Amino acid sequence: MSRVTPSDDPIVVVLNRDLRVHDHPALAAALSASVRVVPLFVLDPTVLDGPFAAPNRVGFLVDSLRDLRRSLRERSGTLFVRSGDPVEESLRVAHEVGARAIHASADVGSHAQRRERRFAEACAEARLGLRTFPGVTVVPPGEVRPSQGGDTYRVFTPYWRAWRAHPWRPLAATPRRVPVPTGLAAGRIPAWHRLVGGDRSPAVAPGGETAGRLRLRRWSASSHDDDGRRDDLAADATSRLSPYLHFGCLSPLEVATRIGDQRGGEPVVRQVCWRDFHHQVTADHPRMSSVELRPRGDRWRGESEELDAWREGLTGYPIVDAGMRQLRHEGWMHNRARLITASFLTKHLYVDWRRGADWFLRWLVDGDIANNSANWQWVAGTGTDTRPNRVLNPLRQADRYDPEGEYVRRWVPELADLDGRSIHRPWLRHGPWSEAAGYPDRLVDLDDAAAAFRARRG
Numbered sequence: 001m002s003r004v005t006p007s008d009d010p011i012v013v014v015l016n017r018d019l020r021v022h023d024h025p026a027l028a029a030a031l032s033a034s035v036r037v038v039p040l041f042v043l044d045p046t047v048l049d050g051p052f053a054a055p056n057r058v059g060f061l062v063d064s065l066r067d068l069r070r071s072l073r074e075r076s077g078t079l080f081v082r083s084g085d086p087v088e089e090s091l092r093v094a095h096e097v098g099a100r101a102i103h104a105s106a107d108v109g110s111h112a113q114r115r116e117r118r119f120a121e122a123c124a125e126a127r128l129g130l131r132t133f134p135g136v137t138v139v140p141p142g143e144v145r146p147s148q149g150g151d152t153y154r155v156f157t158p159y160w161r162a163w164r165a166h167p168w169r170p171l172a173a174t175p176r177r178v179p180v181p182t183g184l185a186a187g188r189i190p191a192w193h194r195l196v197g198g199d200r201s202p203a204v205a206p207g208g209e210t211a212g213r214l215r216l217r218r219w220s221a222s223s224h225d226d227d228g229r230r231d232d233l234a235a236d237a238t239s240r241l242s243p244y245l246h247f248g249c250l251s252p253l254e255v256a257t258r259i260g261d262q263r264g265g266e267p268v269v270r271q272v273c274w275r276d277f278h279h280q281v282t283a284d285h286p287r288m289s290s291v292e293l294r295p296r297g298d299r300w301r302g303e304s305e306e307l308d309a310w311r312e313g314l315t316g317y318p319i320v321d322a323g324m325r326q327l328r329h330e331g332w333m334h335n336r337a338r339l340i341t342a343s344f345l346t347k348h349l350y351v352d353w354r355r356g357a358d359w360f361l362r363w364l365v366d367g368d369i370a371n372n373s374a375n376w377q378w379v380a381g382t383g384t385d386t387r388p389n390r391v392l393n394p395l396r397q398a399d400r401y402d403p404e405g406e407y408v409r410r411w412v413p414e415l416a417d418l419d420g421r422s423i424h425r426p427w428l429r430h431g432p433w434s435e436a437a438g439y440p441d442r443l444v445d446l447d448d449a450a451a452a453f454r455a456r457r458g
């Protein structure tokens with residue numbers, strides 16, 4: 001078989017949510033087609049001025065860029081960084097180095113899709129090749145579709161079956177060397193606080209592929225045999241890989257392959273499949289963050305004192321407040337707590353899920369359009385949940401998933417003197433609003449609020 005000789009003209013690899021060297025199809029393809037590549041990240045002011053630019057995520061992004069530059073330098077390359085419009089800056093760099101093509105990983109949100117269309121037009125005009133590659137999900141959105149037609153799977157279980165049966169691409173080779181053109185300025189990676197105002201959470205995870213791989217290694221070495229622990233709030237037994245998957249510091253395919261091969265790994269592969277599921281819905285409905293997939297005629301409430309109390313973790317329901325305070329402190333929240341807090345906001349307080357999703361995006365280091373919006377819509381019953389009117393009772397959830405009250409004790413210290421399950425019902429000990437307890441009374445009566453919600457849905 002004849003080997004294709006790599007060309008001397010460089011290829012620009014525009015990075016975005018794929019900040020890694022392992023299993024990077026766009027980078028690997030560039031390295032086999034050309035003797036030199038230009039790994040490039042463009043800091044886009046339209047993103048950095050928008051709701052995406054939460055300090056927790058911008059900090060994680062900067063950590064990840066620095067880490068990637070380090071590992072590319074170890075491979076005799078570097079990461080090139082520019083600021084400005086990604087399309088204009090990428091073409092400018094391509095022109096400077098005499099590149100013949102641009103590579104990028106395909107993504108799903110409306111901003112990403114618009115950017116890809118603009119890249120296509122600009123590259124066609126400049127007579128530059130443009131190739132997009134998989135890598136943001138395990139199975140590219142659109143590759144698994146319902147056989148009876150329809151745009152996309154809207155129910156998870158049939159998607160999961162089809163996804164599991166679908167062949168996965170082989171992992172891309174990790175490059176040993178990443179030769180880059182000489183004479184091109186690398187560009188500075190600014191400190192995160194120069195890019196965005198506000199504070200980071202005190203206990204946010206460090207960003208970067210190195211930190212992500214370390215977590216993956218440690219977590220894969222632990223036992224996943226007991227699936228029941230996933231929902232145990234105090235055990236904190238899930239992988240916490242979500243921020244690394246969000247920024248592409250880890251390849252979802254590598255995570256699924258590695259963990260799927262282990263005993264007890266299947267439930268985790270299923271979680272990663274949920275991520276793909278929400279991405280394929282978002283690819284076909286890129287405005288998921290604002291437009292309801294299945295409107296139910298709701299006349300949601302907007303700004304209110306109740307919404308503020310929810311944001312601050314002062315609803316009077318300790319399990320809800322514990323989740324909201326974990327979010328602020330770590331920039332991350334356990335999945336079970338996300339379900340409980342989101343259900344409480346939309347179904348008991350009947351506040352618009354978009355307000356909740358915005359607050360999550362303000363803090364979550366893993367916050368992204370596909371997963372955040374699709375999960376919020378799922379909980380609000382306007383998305384892909386097949387039981388849209390279900391209401392999670394926070395007290396029953398607390399008894400089941402935090403039976404000793406350990407999770408609440410960790411995050412709501414003013415209740416620490418209450419033992420066992422009584423911590424979930426402080427009003428039984430302290431009565432309504434008690435200065436002495438320093439903890440507010442309940443915002444709503446659960447039964448009345450759930451009945452009102454069901455009446456609204458008809």
Ligand SMILES: Cc1cc2nc3c(=O)[nH]c(=O)nc-3n(C[C@H](O)[C@H](O)[C@H](O)COP(=O)(O)OP(=O)(O)OC[C@H]3O[C@@H](n4cnc5c(N)ncnc54)[C@H](O)[C@@H]3O)c2cc1C
Nearest residue numbers: 238239240241242271272275335338366367368371372375
């Ligand atoms: C209201 C709400 C909002 C959410 N917002 C986000 C978000 O902005 N970003 C985000 O990554 N996840 C979001 N999730 C999903 C889920 O809560 C987190 O992915 C999970 O808690 C991350 O923890 P982990 O890495 O330990 O997960 P694990 O349980 O170890 O799962 C492994 C990986 O699978 C993926 N995953 C797990 N559960 C889900 C799910 N329900 N939907 C999509 N992917 C999933 C994540 O990438 C995760 O890292 C949200 C869930 C809810 C209910």
